[in-house]
Amino acid sequence: MGKVPEINSEIRFAIVVLHNEGKSERAIASQLKLSKTCVHNAIIRYKETNSNQDRPRSGRPRATTSSEDHFIVVTSKRNRRQTAPEIRAELNKSRSKPVSLTTVKRRLRDANLFGRVAARKPLCIEGSHRLGHKEGLQEVGTAAPPGQEPRSRGC
Template sequence: MGATPRQIARTFNCSQTTISKLIIHYQQTGQNQDRPRSGRPRVTTPADDRYIRQIHLRNRCVTATSTVATALGHAISRRTVLRRLRAADIRAYRPFHGMALTRLHCQRRLQWARTVRRWQRRDWARVLFTDENRFCLFRNDGRVRGFRRRGKRLAPNFIREVRPF
């Protein structure tokens, strides 16, 4: 387009040397694709990666080990499955345990929130807050984990309903 390497570098906020090398490479080869490099080839194809992602988004509590055993026709490792899921921003989390709230529950909670909205510090001092966190020293704590994206904690398919009675 007639622009100088300096103008292009300023536009893309990169080094002028990088732009000059790209221009030379394009003039020599006619393309800007990377040359083949050494290294281990990928075990999965992009289609396999999409399939792994779909399995874990459809059934949130499928483990990476069971995906290895059943998902693809060839052998892959559990770590490979976890890396592909992490690349798709899907990680293993504990499901949210809670009760399914009806419309009446939501209305009553909103009403309570509106009543305590103007509470002062002395009002909150009369409330007892308990901390019931559980700490695990070893990896296997017996909890079931599910795969989800960050910020989707309260998605309907990730909530495990708890019925107290």
């Protein structure tokens, strides 16, 4: 049988109140539409801990410490062109257990640093830009010396 969702602390509190009023576990289960096992476990847990709160869970430990997270962010901000694999290589030099590339990318994303490629400058259409530039120079009166073509500054 699959796992069922946990009951919250308010429902556990209601179970304890009904139990203290003298109702049986079976009556509480039918009234709150829960299983008898769920009601029983909630009562036992309350008797052991005197609390309706969830117990702390271990969870998966983080791969990096907060100082290493800070190092990743600062390294990226100092050199914006540095890639995540380069940051990972630099971080792994000082660690005994290597950090994955995904972890580095996740830490950067958490700091609102996203990898982007710069927009390319629009290409000049051959001839049209230079012609316009020459015409502009001649209008202003700063044409190139005889025999030389004015230099283009754009492309």
